[in-house]
Amino acid sequence: MRSFLNLKNLLFLIAPFSIFSCVNLKTVQGFSNTSSTGLQQFEEIHYTFLDHCQDRCFEIAVHEFQLERELECECGDFISADSVTQVIYSTLKGYLLGLGELAQNNLTTYRTNDLTGALTAQQLGPVSIDESVVGAFSALSNTLLRSTTDFYRRRKIASYIEQANDPLQVLLMKFEQIVQANLKGELQFKKERLYGNFIELKLNNTLESDFEKRKAGEDYYNALLEINRLEKMIDIYAKSLHEIADGHQVLYDKRDKLSLKDLAVDLMDYSSEIQVLYTEFNKLNQ
Amino acid sequence: MANLTSEQAKQLSDNFFVLSTALLDFRVANWDSLSKEDHQILSDARSKSLEFGEQILALATSLIMNEVAESLDTIHQVTSDIKGTIKNLKNIQKGLNIAAAILVLGIAVLEKDPGKIGESIKGMVGAWGEG
Numbered sequence: 001m002r003s004f005l006n007l008k009n010l011l012f013l014i015a016p017f018s019i020f021s022c023v024n025l026k027t028v029q030g031f032s033n034t035s036s037t038g039l040q041q042f043e044e045i046h047y048t049f050l051d052h053c054q055d056r057c058f059e060i061a062v063h064e065f066q067l068e069r070e071l072e073c074e075c076g077d078f079i080s081a082d083s084v085t086q087v088i089y090s091t092l093k094g095y096l097l098g099l100g101e102l103a104q105n106n107l108t109t110y111r112t113n114d115l116t117g118a119l120t121a122q123q124l125g126p127v128s129i130d131e132s133v134v135g136a137f138s139a140l141s142n143t144l145l146r147s148t149t150d151f152y153r154r155r156k157i158a159s160y161i162e163q164a165n166d167p168l169q170v171l172l173m174k175f176e177q178i179v180q181a182n183l184k185g186e187l188q189f190k191k192e193r194l195y196g197n198f199i200e201l202k203l204n205n206t207l208e209s210d211f212e213k214r215k216a217g218e219d220y221y222n223a224l225l226e227i228n229r230l231e232k233m234i235d236i237y238a239k240s241l242h243e244i245a246d247g248h249q250v251l252y253d254k255r256d257k258l259s260l261k262d263l264a265v266d267l268m269d270y271s272s273e274i275q276v277l278y279t280e281f282n283k284l285n286q
Numbered sequence: 287m288a289n290l291t292s293e294q295a296k297q298l299s300d301n302f303f304v305l306s307t308a309l310l311d312f313r314v315a316n317w318d319s320l321s322k323e324d325h326q327i328l329s330d331a332r333s334k335s336l337e338f339g340e341q342i343l344a345l346a347t348s349l350i351m352n353e354v355a356e357s358l359d360t361i362h363q364v365t366s367d368i369k370g371t372i373k374n375l376k377n378i379q380k381g382l383n384i385a386a387a388i389l390v391l392g393i394a395v396l397e398k399d400p401g402k403i404g405e406s407i408k409g410m411v412g413a414w415g416e417g
Contacts, residue, residue, distance in 0.1 A: 049344050056340060060333070081347035088354060091361050098368035102375075156371050164364045167357030174292075174350050174357075181296055182347045188303060189340045196310050196332065203317050 025103045025150060028157055031247055031271055032100030038240040038274040039096060042089055042179070044285050045237065047230050049085070052186040053078035056193070063197055081182070088175050095164060096244075103157060158255040165252035172245040180238040184231055191227050194220065233284045240277045243270050292353060295346035302339030306332045383413040 057073035060066070198220045207213045247270030309332040313320065320328070387410040394402035 049347065052340070053344075056337075077341055077344040077348065081344040084348050084351045087351070087358065091358055091365070094365045095361050095368075098365045098372070102368050102372055153371070153375070156368075160364050160368055164361055167360040170357040171354055171361060174354050177292070178347050178350060182343050185296070185299060185303075185343045186340055189336050189343075192303065192307060192310075193336055199310070199314060200329075203314065 025154065025157070028251065029100055029103035031251065032096050032103060034271040034274050035244045035247065036093060036096035036100060038244060038278055039089070039093055041237055041240065041278065041281050044281070045179075045183075045230070045233055047183065047187075049078040049081040049183065049186065050075055052183075052190065055190065059193055059197070081178075085175075085178050085183075088171055088178070092168070092171055092175065095168065099157070099160065099164075102153060102160075161248070161251050161255045165248060168248055169245055172241050172248075176238050176241045179234055179241070184234045187227050187231055187234075191224065194223050194227070229284055233281055236277050236281045236284070240274050240281070243273045243277065246270055247274075289352070290345075290349060292346045292349040295342050295349055299339045299343040299346060302335045302342065306335035306339065309335065384410065387413040 053075035054073055057071060057075070061068070061071055198216060201207060201216055202213075207216055250270065309328055313325065313328045313332070387406065391403065391406040391410055394406045
């Protein structure tokens, strides 16, 4: 038993695995987690194509003084647009979360407490085991196990990154297009409708007192500020998507050298940028 | 006729946007010279331009689906493979737990203690059922 548990031999065996097994996976995990957190800010924008359709329907009804028992809005195309957006978003989120989970360390930090408990029971018939050796065995076997599975994970992760990069770049680009060109584009229409409604109010001379005019002006600018806030959030979010795409490209370019420290440094830039954008976004969302 | 792409739909939407702003600007510039009927015609045309533009923009988003179908399939496949790998890794923990449970059962058998044997069998079944 003691010869099997020769500590020097075990240390020699696990050293190469343990040295380079942490940096890379942590880096991939860090980037994936930051990216999925950044991506999920989409849920904080709180403006969808359907919201836009309903707002528009409401604004038109108010402008034309249409009074209905129930306001009915034709929003089929907007619902479809939201569905497509959701499909792409969920796919991106699923991949980034999966990658982060696969790279996380505790996935292969196995608990050997039960085994240690059983060994220290000192009731293994004729075999007697020294307690300190049991502890060392437990620690080293855990590290060895983790190192070999880390090696397996690293290989798998590199392969997944390779397969995923091209479609991921396409999806991120299209998602950015949906959010920044299309969803923000709808806000441009909202702004234009708002401007038209208030300019009519002004030029029709329907507002008489200074108080009414100032109140209308205040309403206009408050509504405009709210749209501008949403636009800024979308811009920041779109930048985050860009950083995620660039960061994943770095992962792809260096997928065969995932253990190198410079990868950690390279990805740090993207992760930091995403975090800065995350903070900026949250400030607008307060 | 070739199908409309999302980019082309976006272009169309932009055109309707420009048209609607031009109609309003024209109306504002000639506000006092226009008759009530002229105002109504221009106002309706502008409203319709805005609505078309918004509708086409939503359509542009739906059209993206045709352009990303292949990418979506690939990412779905990779994500599913990742989940499979994670499951295998989690099964290693299960293997360790079972190994520990077997050891405990072995001790109980050596001790010829029926109570402990029963307990350890329960433990083994529990370890097997985990995860």
